[in-house]
Amino acid sequence: MKRSLFLLFAIISVAGMIATNGCKTDVKTYTVTFDANGGEGNMDTQLFTEDYEKALSANKFTREGYSFAGWNTMRDGTGTAYTDQQKIKVVADMTLYAQWNEERPVTMHNGHEYIDLGLPSGNMWATCNIGADAPEAAGNYYAWAETAPKQTYTTENYPYIRLVVEGEDTLRKLTKYCSQSPFGYEGFSDDLTSLLAEDDAATVNWGGKWKTPSEEDYNELFENCTITTDTINNVVGLTFKATNGNSIFMPAVRYYSDEGLADYACGCYWTSTLATDISSTDPTCAFHCSLRPEYEYAEVYPWSRECGMPVRAVCKISE
Numbered sequence: 001m002k003r004s005l006f007l008l009f010a011i012i013s014v015a016g017m018i019a020t021n022g023c024k025t026d027v028k029t030y031t032v033t034f035d036a037n038g039g040e041g042n043m044d045t046q047l048f049t050e051d052y053e054k055a056l057s058a059n060k061f062t063r064e065g066y067s068f069a070g071w072n073t074m075r076d077g078t079g080t081a082y083t084d085q086q087k088i089k090v091v092a093d094m095t096l097y098a099q100w101n102e103e104r105p106v107t108m109h110n111g112h113e114y115i116d117l118g119l120p121s122g123n124m125w126a127t128c129n130i131g132a133d134a135p136e137a138a139g140n141y142y143a144w145a146e147t148a149p150k151q152t153y154t155t156e157n158y159p160y161i162r163l164v165v166e167g168e169d170t171l172r173k174l175t176k177y178c179s180q181s182p183f184g185y186e187g188f189s190d191d192l193t194s195l196l197a198e199d200d201a202a203t204v205n206w207g208g209k210w211k212t213p214s215e216e217d218y219n220e221l222f223e224n225c226t227i228t229t230d231t232i233n234n235v236v237g238l239t240f241k242a243t244n245g246n247s248i249f250m251p252a253v254r255y256y257s258d259e260g261l262a263d264y265a266c267g268c269y270w271t272s273t274l275a276t277d278i279s280s281t282d283p284t285c286a287f288h289c290s291l292r293p294e295y296e297y298a299e300v301y302p303w304s305r306e307c308g309m310p311v312r313a314v315c316k317i318s319e
Contacts, residue, residue, distance in 0.1 A: 030090045032056070037075055037097040039063035048090035055085045059098065064113040066100035073097070104246070109315050110208030117222055117242035122316050123217055125240075125248050128311040129269075130205050138236035138253040140205075144270055144305035145177060145195060147204040154258040158306035161284060172284050177305075179276045183283040195272040202313035208314035209315040215287045217314055218300050229293040237267060238291050238298060248312075252291045256308030266310045267291030275302035 028050040034043040037065040039061040046057050059068050069087075073079030075097045082088060082096065107114055107124070125203045131140030131149070140149040143158055155161055160176040181189040193214055197203045202210045207240035213221075225240035230249055252267030257282035268288055275285040287304035288309060294296065303309075 008149060013248065015275050031093045032090060033095045034060040035095055035097045038100060048205045051089065053087050053089045056088045061086050061098050063100050065103055066105055069099040069101045070074040071096040072099050072241050109317060110206060110210065112206050112210065115246050116134060117225065117246050118244040119220055121220055122318050123314045124317055126313040127248060129187050129312050130201055135249045136232040136237065136251045138251060139310050141256050142201045142270065142311055143308055143309035147199065147201045150308065153256040153306060153308035155306050161306060174284060177274050180283060193274045193276055200272060201311045206313060209316060210313045211315065212270060212272040212311050212313045215271045215300050218271055218289045222298055227296050227298060229296050236293050238293055250312060253310055270311050271300060
C-alpha cells in the first residue's frame with residue numbers, strides 16, 4: 001500500500017512539474033485589425049498567438065479604379081509593409097492599412113504609350129525613351145539630326161560637319177542646319193533652326209505624330225510639373241509630376257562623345273532646337289535637356305550635336 005501511494009505521489013508531482021515548468025500558462029494573444037484605407041468591404045479582425053507564425057487573412061477590400069498593393073502599418077505607406085497572406089509573427093495589437101495602386105488606363109499612339117500631363121500645349125509625353133521598353137531604360141542614342149544609333153559618336157562620322165584645315169587651325173564647317181554662312185562649308189547656309197521630320201529620330205522611328213521635343217516643349221514641362229529625384233530598379237532619374245496627378249520618369253542616363261560614354265553625373269536628352277546665338281555658344285551646337293538628380297533640377301542648354309543622346313518623344317493627339 002505504501003509503495004502504491006508513493007508511486008501515485010511521484011506521478012502527480014511530475015505532472016505538476018510538467019504543467020508548471022514545461023508549458024506556458026500565460027500565453028498572450030494579439031489582434032490584427034484591417035483598415036480599407038479608402039477602399040470598400042469588410043474584414044474580420046484576426047487573432048495571433050505570441051511566438052506563433054501564421055498567414056495574414058486574404059484581402060477582401062476593393063477600391064474602384066485601384067488595385068490592391070499589400071498592407072502597411074502606416075496609412076501613408078511609410079511603415080512596415082506586408083504582402084497579401086504573408087506569414088508573420090505578431091508582438092502587439094496592430095492595424096494594417098490597405099495600400100492601393102491607381103489603375104491608369106494605357107494610352108497609345110502608333111504603338112507607343114504616352115501620358116497626358118495636362119500641359120497647355122496639349123503635348124503628350126512618351127513613357128519611355130526611343131528604343132527602350134521600360135521608363136528607366138536608356139534606349140537608343142542618337143547624334144542630333146540622325147535617326148539611327150551608332151557604335152561611336154565623333155566629329156569625323158557626323159554627316160553634317162566637315163573638318164577644314166586653314167593654316168594651323170582645323171575648323172568645323174556645317175553642311176546642314178547652318179543659320180549663318182560664315183560657319184557653313186564653302187559659305188553654305190539654309191536657315192533651318194529645328195529638325196526636319198526626315199532627321200527627327202522620334203518621327204522616323206515611331207511614326208505617326210511623334211516628334212523630338214523642342215526647347216520650348218521642355219521648358220513647358222519644367223514649368224508645369226513638380227520635379228523630384230526618383231529611383232526605379234536602381235536607376236536614378238527625375239520624376240515630373242503634373243497637377244493632374246500624372247507623371248513621367250526620365251532616367252539620368254549619360255551621353256556618348258568621341259571618348260565613349262561620358263563620366264558625367266546627369267541625364268542628357270536631345271531637343272529638336274538648333275542653338276543659333278553664337279555670342280553664347282558654338283554654332284555647331286543644338287539644345288539638349290540636362291537632368292540633375294542631385295539638385296532635383298533640369299534645364300536646357302547647348303551641346304555639341306555630334307554627341308549621342310537618348311530621345312524622349314512627344315505627340316499631339318488632337319492635331
